[in-house]
Amino acid sequence: MPHDNSEFEHPHNLLPSDPELRVKALETILVRKGLVDPAARDAIIDTYENRIGPQNGARIVAKSWCDDDFRRELLEDATSAANSLGYSGRQGGHVVAVENTPDLHNVVVCTLCSCYPWPLLGVPPAWYKSDAYRSRMVREPRQVLLEFGLEIERGRKVRVWDSTAEIRYLVVPMRPAGTENLGENELAKWVTRDSMVGTGLPACPETA
Numbered sequence: 358m359p360h361d362n363s364e365f366e367h368p369h370n371l372l373p374s375d376p377e378l379r380v381k382a383l384e385t386i387l388v389r390k391g392l393v394d395p396a397a398r399d400a401i402i403d404t405y406e407n408r409i410g411p412q413n414g415a416r417i418v419a420k421s422w423c424d425d426d427f428r429r430e431l432l433e434d435a436t437s438a439a440n441s442l443g444y445s446g447r448q449g450g451h452v453v454a455v456e457n458t459p460d461l462h463n464v465v466v467c468t469l470c471s472c473y474p475w476p477l478l479g480v481p482p483a484w485y486k487s488d489a490y491r492s493r494m495v496r497e498p499r500q501v502l503l504e505f506g507l508e509i510e511r512g513r514k515v516r517v518w519d520s521t522a523e524i525r526y527l528v529v530p531m532r533p534a535g536t537e538n539l540g541e542n543e544l545a546k547w548v549t550r551d552s553m554v555g556t557g558l559p560a561c562p563e564t565a
């Protein structure tokens with residue numbers, strides 16, 4: 358391999374120019390050798406995309422809005438609180454819940470790769486895995502949030518949490534005004550995936 362200093366200054370340049378092509382080639386070899394069963398892989402992806410997805414996290418957030426004891430438990434030990442509702446599994450070993458307040462907005466990134474609480478949010482969206490999101494969210498979070506359509510008032514702090522394979526974060530957004538009469542099931546529909554990553558806010562399901 359050529360030793361050109363620019364490669365070390367820009368490590369992402371070492372990524373293949375066409376990652377999808379390489380993935381496809383690898384996949385073809387693994388399937389041909391019988392090391393990967395495409396049906397089993399599709400079942401795992403389907404599970405996290407459609408059967409799990411962000412609705413698990415949404416149920417947790419909605420319950421925390423309605424039940425103070427559960428909210429305290431969630432903020433103290435989110436892994437245990439999630440387990441108590443039956444949500445656990447791979448990529449969800451240790452979850453920490455971080456709560457938005459009028460003074461503080463939380464947002465989650467994985468600067469190293471794409472760590473994400475799968476059992477609560479499903480598989481991460483493509484933007485979460487992008488170089489731009491991972492590098493810019495830590496440098497200029499307010500600007501990146503603005504590009505997501507989220508303007509954080511100047512007086513409100515923004516805290517960026519860097520996920521790892523050991524700790525994954527769940528943002529607990531603030532309960533929207535005007536939802537006082539709604540129950541947990543209705544509220545869960547307001548809790549968007551992005552509001553639990555911190556790049557969005559809960560939204561009325563009729564207008565979302």
Ligand code: FE
Nearest residue numbers: 467470471472
């Ligand atoms: Fe990661």
